[in-house]
Amino acid sequence: MIETDRLTRCYGPLTAVDALSLRAEPGQVLGLLGPNGAGKSTAMRMIAGFLTPTSGTAWVCGHDVRKEPLAAKRALGYLPEGAPSYGEMTIREFLVFMVRVRGLERDVAFRRFDEVVMRLELDEVLDQTIGTLSKGLRRRVGLAQAILHDPPVLMLDEPTDGLDPNQKHSVRMLIDAMARERTILISTHLLEEVHALCNRVAIIANGRLLADATPAELEARSRYHGAVSFSAPGSGVSREMLARIPNVSMVEVDPLDGRVTVFPRAGQPILDDVQALLRTQNLEVSEIQLERGRLDEVFRQITTQRGGQA
Numbered sequence: 001m002i003e004t005d006r007l008t009r010c011y012g013p014l015t016a017v018d019a020l021s022l023r024a025e026p027g028q029v030l031g032l033l034g035p036n037g038a039g040k041s042t043a044m045r046m047i048a049g050f051l052t053p054t055s056g057t058a059w060v061c062g063h064d065v066r067k068e069p070l071a072a073k074r075a076l077g078y079l080p081e082g083a084p085s086y087g088e089m090t091i092r093e094f095l096v097f098m099v100r101v102r103g104l105e106r107d108v109a110f111r112r113f114d115e116v117v118m119r120l121e122l123d124e125v126l127d128q129t130i131g132t133l134s135k136g137l138r139r140r141v142g143l144a145q146a147i148l149h150d151p152p153v154l155m156l157d158e159p160t161d162g163l164d165p166n167q168k169h170s171v172r173m174l175i176d177a178m179a180r181e182r183t184i185l186i187s188t189h190l191l192e193e194v195h196a197l198c199n200r201v202a203i204i205a206n207g208r209l210l211a212d213a214t215p216a217e218l219e220a221r222s223r224y225h226g227a228v229s230f231s232a233p234g235s236g237v238s239r240e241m242l243a244r245i246p247n248v249s250m251v252e253v254d255p256l257d258g259r260v261t262v263f264p265r266a267g268q269p270i271l272d273d274v275q276a277l278l279r280t281q282n283l284e285v286s287e288i289q290l291e292r293g294r295l296d297e298v299f300r301q302i303t304t305q306r307g308g309q310a
């Protein structure tokens with residue numbers, strides 16, 4: 001488990017993390033989502049024990065990161081932003097070094113080494129020097145050291161940053177597979193990552209927690225939640241007729257592709273009525289879709305408004 005209580009870090013007059021209180025449980029992938037400079041990495045560095053909070057506290061598996069730093073670090077696998085240091089070491093040397101730092105017993109060490117090398121597909125590059133690796137490969141080496149001691153809590157700062165689409169997919173599969181019994185906190189500014197991985201999202205901006213909810217709860221805050229959209233090329237579908245359906249609040253037509261979106265009055269279902277109207281008018285439509293809501297719009301709304309609600 002990860003818990004923070006009013007965690008705060010100031011740099012001179014700047015409050016980079018401002019009284020951040022969070023909780024992530026086993027089985028949860030909590031996404032820390034925020035624009036550049038929101039305070040995600042600073043919060044993670046404090047939880048990992050690499051940066052002293054100005055005030056407030058964090059716990060990893062119940063261990064206070066300031067009072068019991070060794071126990072907290074043992075329970076945690078941390079992938080920091082950027083690349084591993086030790087640029088002159090080969091991947092093999094680096095992972096062996098990390099096995100020693102973590103104090104793994106010999107048998108366990110061999111087994112875990114083989115397992116992470118296999119999981120992160122590092123077997124063919126073990127003898128390459130870290131300083132010469134591509135960005136994506138460095139990220140995979142960073143992930144390998146984070147999971148080497150099989151910790152119950154993982155904290156991954158932008159885990160797929162710099163990876164190509166195939167590597168992104170395989171790292172997300174790996175995180176997903178590890179999530180079942182572990183607590184995972186990832187930071188990201190990629191909404192697709194939230195969709196792919198997270199079952200809870202904490203949105204922060206200017207160091208402050210602005211929302212803490214499931215992706216579905218956030219989508220429900222979107223004006224697109226429950227809207228019906230469809231393509232109707234050349235069918236002359238009437239905006240006025242659609243707008244006259246009870247519980248329809250607005251109709252929009254995308255000027256670029258002509259896709260029609262029909263918006264409901266708050267919380268009212270409109271799909272059946274829209275489909276019925278299209279049928280009675282004999283209109284040819286395709287790709288009719290009930291919208292869940294758009295996370296990008298909700299994210300923008302929350303992070304650009306002052307005083308969003310947690």
Ligand SMILES: Nc1ncnc2c1ncn2[C@@H]1O[C@H](COP(=O)(O)OP(=O)(O)OP(=O)(O)O)[C@@H](O)[C@H]1O
Pocket residue numbers: 011014016034035036037038039040041042043189
């Ligand atoms: N050592 C430091 N000294 C002064 N200011 C700092 C320091 N480290 C971070 N900051 C500032 O604190 C704020 C939060 O930075 P942080 O790196 O935590 O944000 P972030 O959400 O991780 O951003 P990104 O998505 O760009 O990585 C930023 O305004 C940053 O400039």
